[in-house]
Amino acid sequence: MLERDEIRISLPSKGRLAEETVExxxxxxxxxxxxxPRQYAASIPAxxxxxxxxxxxxxxxxxxxxxSVDFGITGLDVTREHGGTxxxxxxxxxxxxxxGCRLAVAVPESWEAVRTMADLAQEARSWKRPxxxxxxxxxxxxxxLTANGVAPFELVYAEGTLEVAPTIGYAxxxxxxxxxxQTLQDNRLRALEDGVILRSQAVLIAxxxxxxxRSEVLGIARTLLEFTEAHLRAQDHLMVVANMRGESxxxxxxxxxxxxxxxxxxxxxxxxxxxADGNPxxxxxxxxxxxxxxxxxxxxxxxxxxxxxVVTPVTYIFEEEPDRYRAMMAAVQGVxx
Numbered sequence: 001m002l003e004r005d006e007i008r009i010s011l012p013s014k015g016r017l018a019e020e021t022v023e024x025x026x027x028x029x030x031x032x033x034x035x036x037p038r039q040y041a042a043s044i045p046a047x048x049x050x051x052x053x054x055x056x057x058x059x060x061x062x063x064x065x066x067x068s069v070d071f072g073i074t075g076l077d078v079t080r081e082h083g084g085t086x087x088x089x090x091x092x093x094x095x096x097x098x099x100g101c102r103l104a105v106a107v108p109e110s111w112e113a114v115r116t117m118a119d120l121a122q123e124a125r126s127w128k129r130p131x132x133x134x135x136x137x138x139x140x141x142x143x144x145l146t147a148n149g150v151a152p153f154e155l156v157y158a159e160g161t162l163e164v165a166p167t168i169g170y171a172x173x174x175x176x177x178x179x180x181x182q183t184l185q186d187n188r189l190r191a192l193e194d195g196v197i198l199r200s201q202a203v204l205i206a207x208x209x210x211x212x213x214r215s216e217v218l219g220i221a222r223t224l225l226e227f228t229e230a231h232l233r234a235q236d237h238l239m240v241v242a243n244m245r246g247e248s249x250x251x252x253x254x255x256x257x258x259x260x261x262x263x264x265x266x267x268x269x270x271x272x273x274x275x276a277d278g279n280p281x282x283x284x285x286x287x288x289x290x291x292x293x294x295x296x297x298x299x300x301x302x303x304x305x306x307x308x309x310v311v312t313p314v315t316y317i318f319e320e321e322p323d324r325y326r327a328m329m330a331a332v333q334g335v336x337x
Contacts, residue, residue, distance in 0.1 A: 006051050007220055009071035010063055013040070013054035020098040021073050021202065028231040029316070030224070050220055058082055061205070065089050070210045070217050071224065077103050077177060077200035081137045090208040090331055092221060093228055093324055097235075099202035100179070103137055105144070105195035107173040108166050109188045116193050117148040120173075130154040134162050134171030137197075141175040144197045163187035204228065211332045218332065225325050230316035237314045240297055241286045242306035243273055252283055259300040261293045265317070288314060 011025075011032070012018040022032050025044070032052055034042035042052040055063060061082040063069035076094065083089045107114050114123050124131040130152040135141045136159050145153055156171045163183055165171035177200070178184060178191055204224065210217045246252035249270040256262040264287035273282040285306065289297040298309055 007049055007217055008051050008053055008069045010053045010055045010060040010069045011073050012057050017099050028227045030227055064205050064207050067207045070207050072205050073202055075099055075200050076203045081139050090206050091203050092206050092328055093204040096202040101177045101200050102196050103198040104178045104191045105175050106184050106189040106191045109190050117195055121149040124150050132156050132171045133173055134158045134165035135175035137175055140197050225322055229322040230318045233317040234314040236291055237288050238291055239312045239314050240289055242301050242309045244283055244285050244306050245281050255304045261289055261297045262300050264288050
């Protein structure tokens with residue numbers, strides 16, 4: 001591969017994953033600028049040193065693996081299938097929160113006795129020929145079927161609509177991606193109870209060698225991780241503001257910290273409220289709470305004298321240094337050594 005100065009990230013080019021990726025980037029403050037929808041290159045104004053390319057999810061993995069692209073957002077499924085065996089790819093963030101599905105083994109509904117992988121292994125042993133399994137995930141399917149004692153079997157590589165394979169006869173069962181399971185039902189197939197090979201969602205990946213050799217790539221990686229983490233962390237939190245009467249900020253803080261969920265990220269922010277009658281004992285308190293603790297937080301605020309409670313969404317919560325950034329640096333330093 002020729003040396004280049006350009007830093008590149010590849011995003012999915014078509015379909016639902018492509019739409020969700022662009023929406024996710026915008027929510028992270030990294031909006032993609034693509035003036036011509038027919039172009040296969042774009043930019044991120046917030047990251048002027050980064051060129052955006054658009055590829056199929058599988059091609060994103062191979063491009064990052066061979067180093068022609070530095071970063072990519074694609075599915076964990078294709079990353080595990082096509083990521084190679086030499087650790088060329090480093091998964092920077094394994095849970096971006098969209099593109100969820102599972103890679104699973106599915107059999108015809110008519111196989112009433114086959115409910116588990118053990119049942120499938122027994123079924124395969126009773127046949128006079130190998131069990132034919134249609135899939136485009138041959139690497140993952142091979143390992144999973146072998147580990148579960150299914151033998152003999154033959155993998156039939158196929159793309160597109162695999163659900164019809166058992167019906168038209170070129171395979172006996174399938175290994176494919178499943179979201180709701182409705183498509184399996186429509187084609188009279190059933191996922192096995194313990195037949196999930198992998199639970200997948202969108203991931204952020206990088207070329208390990210590029211991170212270790214180019215400081216500017218490492219800098220972009222830090223920005224991508226920080227804004228991604230800040231957005232994802234904020235989704236689970238809300239800002240809560242209330243008025244409270246008290247002798248001093250310290251006295252109010254003591255009451256709040258005595259409650260279960262009013263501690264905020266590091267503690268409450270408390271500021272004087274300048275009321276019309278000049279009473280100096282009114283304060284505004286501000287905390288960040290988890291969404292799932294909001295009802296409890298409001299109840300606790302009211303119990304200690306809070307009023308006028310206002311709740312607003314949080315856009316970003318930046319940590320001092322995200323855990324995933326530290327993990328990335330440890331992996332990169334390991335390569336450098």
